Amino acid sequence: QAAVSSIATDALFDVREDISGMEGQSLSDSYGRYVFGDEVQQKRLPANVYMALRETIDSGKTLSADIADEIANAMKEWAVEHGATHYTHWFQPMTGLTAEKHDSFLRPTEGGTAILKFSGRQLSQGEPDASSFPSGGLRATFEARGYTAWDPSSPAFLRKSASGATLCIPSVFCSWTGAALDKKTPLLRSCQAISKAAVRMLQSVGENAVTRVAPTTGIEQEYFLVDKQFYHLRPDLMATGRTLFGCAPYKGQEFDDHYFGSISVRVLDFMRDLEKELWLLGVPVMTRHNEVAPSQFELAPQFSGVSVSVDQNMLTMSVLGDVASRHGLVAMMHEKPYQGFNGSGKHMNWSIGDNLGNNLLEPGKTPHENLKFMLVLTAIIRAVDLHQDLLRVSIASAGNDHRLGANEAPPAIISIFVGDQLSEVIDAMIEGRSPDSPDQESLRLGVDALPQLPKDISDRNRTSPFAFTGNKFEFRAVSSNQSVAYPAAFLNTIVAESMDHITNEIEARGGSSATTIQEVVRETLAKHRRILFDGDNYSEEWVEEAARRELLNRRTTPEALAAMDSEKNAALFEAYHVLTRDEFESRRNVASEIYVSRIRVEARATVDMAATIILPAAIAAQRQLAETTQAVRQIDASLPVDAQVQALRLTCELTGQLQARVADLRAAMEKVEGLEEGHEPIEHAQAMLKHVVPAMVQVRDVADRLEKEVDDDLWPLPKYRELMFIR
Numbered sequence: 001q002a003a004v005s006s007i008a009t010d011a012l013f014d015v016r017e018d019i020s021g022m023e024g025q026s027l028s029d030s031y032g033r034y035v036f037g038d039e040v041q042q043k044r045l046p047a048n049v050y051m052a053l054r055e056t057i058d059s060g061k062t063l064s065a066d067i068a069d070e071i072a073n074a075m076k077e078w079a080v081e082h083g084a085t086h087y088t089h090w091f092q093p094m095t096g097l098t099a100e101k102h103d104s105f106l107r108p109t110e111g112g113t114a115i116l117k118f119s120g121r122q123l124s125q126g127e128p129d130a131s132s133f134p135s136g137g138l139r140a141t142f143e144a145r146g147y148t149a150w151d152p153s154s155p156a157f158l159r160k161s162a163s164g165a166t167l168c169i170p171s172v173f174c175s176w177t178g179a180a181l182d183k184k185t186p187l188l189r190s191c192q193a194i195s196k197a198a199v200r201m202l203q204s205v206g207e208n209a210v211t212r213v214a215p216t217t218g219i220e221q222e223y224f225l226v227d228k229q230f231y232h233l234r235p236d237l238m239a240t241g242r243t244l245f246g247c248a249p250y251k252g253q254e255f256d257d258h259y260f261g262s263i264s265v266r267v268l269d270f271m272r273d274l275e276k277e278l279w280l281l282g283v284p285v286m287t288r289h290n291e292v293a294p295s296q297f298e299l300a301p302q303f304s305g306v307s308v309s310v311d312q313n314m315l316t317m318s319v320l321g322d323v324a325s326r327h328g329l330v331a332m333m334h335e336k337p338y339q340g341f342n343g344s345g346k347h348m349n350w351s352i353g354d355n356l357g358n359n360l361l362e363p364g365k366t367p368h369e370n371l372k373f374m375l376v377l378t379a380i381i382r383a384v385d386l387h388q389d390l391l392r393v394s395i396a397s398a399g400n401d402h403r404l405g406a407n408e409a410p411p412a413i414i415s416i417f418v419g420d421q422l423s424e425v426i427d428a429m430i431e432g433r434s435p436d437s438p439d440q441e442s443l444r445l446g447v448d449a450l451p452q453l454p455k456d457i458s459d460r461n462r463t464s465p466f467a468f469t470g471n472k473f474e475f476r477a478v479s480s481n482q483s484v485a486y487p488a489a490f491l492n493t494i495v496a497e498s499m500d501h502i503t504n505e506i507e508a509r510g511g512s513s514a515t516t517i518q519e520v521v522r523e524t525l526a527k528h529r530r531i532l533f534d535g536d537n538y539s540e541e542w543v544e545e546a547a548r549r550e551l552l553n554r555r556t557t558p559e560a561l562a563a564m565d566s567e568k569n570a571a572l573f574e575a576y577h578v579l580t581r582d583e584f585e586s587r588r589n590v591a592s593e594i595y596v597s598r599i600r601v602e603a604r605a606t607v608d609m610a611a612t613i614i615l616p617a618a619i620a621a622q623r624q625l626a627e628t629t630q631a632v633r634q635i636d637a638s639l640p641v642d643a644q645v646q647a648l649r650l651t652c653e654l655t656g657q658l659q660a661r662v663a664d665l666r667a668a669m670e671k672v673e674g675l676e677e678g679h680e681p682i683e684h685a686q687a688m689l690k691h692v693v694p695a696m697v698q699v700r701d702v703a704d705r706l707e708k709e710v711d712d713d714l715w716p717l718p719k720y721r722e723l724m725f726i727r
């Protein structure tokens with residue numbers, strides 16, 4: 001293991017040279033140095049080329065071949081100056097990870113020499129032989145392979161290490177028939193959908209200068225750190241990202257002493273390195289702190305346009321891993337590495353902004369701004385209520401099932417928090433009265449009978465899955481290791497549909513007079529009021545109340561996947577050109593397959609570790625106890641050996657139970673695997689949940705009891721008390 005660590009450390013050492021100079025003024029000069037961003041583009045491209053590129057970024061206009069050639073050449077020169085030898089289209093297949101296949105800039109010439117070359121065509125399109133990525137049935141492996149296409153909405157960047165650098169070109173990934181095989185394409189399409197719907201809605205109320213609207217996101221990322229030495233001794237962490245065995249340590253999170261606590265020197269060193277590397281990559285990380293569980297942390301960047309933000313989050317997760325490795329640590333993004341402790345999530349802060357620079361979720365200061373805000377808010381409330389199932393499935397995964405509803409993260413019930421003041425405004429509106437607000441700071445809407453709006457919504461509720469926090473929504477049920485591309489794409493799409501619905505209603509009633517708008521807003525809010533909940537989402541009462549309100553409570557991934565089996569949802573995504581029916585179905589299949597694979601790997605690891613690591617330790621403990629008992633008796637038969645015999649009996653019993661439960665788990669796996677033929681992937685996922693998941697819990701229960709009995713010297717796995725407290 002020492003060898004493993006030192007190899008990784010050497011290979012990654014180099015970025016440190018750039019980082020070590022980052023102090024004082026050079027800090028701001030270094031920011032974004034690894035990014036072919038706007039400033040570099042402007043400096044290195046001829047004016048007409050730069051303008052053409054900007055237009056492509058802003059409006060999606062296609063670039064001509066010679067302009068693409070000029071951009072490619074400038075990118076190559078810049079990258080080579082930074083030590084790059086290769087480029088890659090960097091894309092996000094349905095695995096949920098990023099993918100890359102590197103090609104060299106080097107072109108051999110006839111005379112046995114070589115030149116460096118990068119053409120517009122190479123920049124624009126790649127043909128990786130990427131037939132092994134999941135396609136959910138969209139594309140048989142024997143068919144034409146997929147291709148990658150440059151996505152200029154997110155800037156190219158460099159990944160550096162001691163031996164050189166690679167130019168990474170953010171890309172989408174499609175089949176030759178044009179079907180989206182990735183997570184990024186539906187996201188980009190959903191941005192167009194919400195822009196179109198929002199512009200239409202705003203123009204219908206007289207906002208004619210609004211021609212484009214774009215979602216913005218700021219993604220807070222939680223993670224755990226563990227010492228690399230311990231990590232390598234835990235096959236479960238290595239294979240599945242979570243501990244499949246392990247008892248609670250003496251001291252857990254009961255003192256709340258880790259949350260916002262002072263950051264240890266070793267971790268702070270790591271964080272400084274991490275932030276500097278992210279700054280070089282133009283990722284605006286602003287915040288760092290300790291989270292609730294021991295050895296759990298969080299970072300948060302400044303928000304940006306959703307395409308850039310999603311890419312930067314994927315990059316952040318990758319850099320987290322690299323930098324942790326340099327520090328002898330492993331960064332874990334699994335949703336629930338440790339049973340009994342808070343797991344990790346991602347908070348997706350989301351809003352929409354228009355081309356005039358307005359945040360559409362800013363309540364605003366004038367009656368007209370208030371009105372716009374109320375319309376947007378109403379559209380979102382309606383969207384979330386109507387499409388709870390889609391938001392739920394957008395964050396569903398085997399790992400997140402451990403977190404949602406476990407008193408640490410929002411429940412699987414989707415609801416919206418808007419806070420007291422806004423709730424009162426909404427209720428007053430529904431009831432057609434003036435809001436009951438003594439608050440002098442409140443703003444008058446000015447329009448007759450439209451209620452007052454609070455200027456600042458500062459109260460917070462950390463338990464809500466979807467909370468309004470003043471000028472944005474915070475989707476808190478997102479899981480730590482997932483790409484936010486789906487949650488963002490799904491949210492954009494359902495809000496687009498809702499905005500269209502509202503515009504249709506306004507138009508059907510003869511236009512945008514204040515009374516008409518007010519009427520539509522009031523009716524829509526009345527219909528969807530049930531989705532608003534400001535109370536404690538962790539409480540049992542809420543589960544009951546939500547059931548009375550007939551809100552969905554899909555606790556597990558296989559249940560949540562029903563949303564992908566729905567005709568209404570397939571039609572919605574088709575209508576908004578976000579996913580075709582085939583693409584929609586493929587997402588359902590891939591999600592089911594990933595669920596099945598994750599549970600399968602966990603089950604295999606559980607069986608193997610129980611049989612080959614834990615059982616032998618228990619048997620060794622028996623031998624030790626038996627030999628000791630016998631030896632004591634031999635010396636003097638009258639010596640008391642009750643304690644040894646009792647310990648031996650318990651260990652023998654538990655060992656027997658462990659063996660039996662492992663056999664049960666094996667049988668459950670065989671039963672479910674036998675299903676594969678002729679069954680839909682979703683049925684396979686349901687069977688895994690029903691048979692294999694509970695059988696794994698059974699094995700763990702008895703193994704964890706053994707951990708409490710067996711001599712610590714004989715216990716082969718690092719325990720929670722060792723894993724969770726980084727020194």
Ligand code: ADP
Binds near residue numbers: 216217302349
């Ligand atoms: P908190 O969650 O403690 O309220 P902040 O309000 O500072 O923290 O914001 C959290 C995240 O929300 C940050 O990433 C921030 O950039 C992001 N954010 C702020 N405004 C917007 C917006 N209009 N759209 C999307 N994200 C935003």
Ligand code: MG
Binds near residue numbers: 220347474
């Ligand atoms: Mg937050």
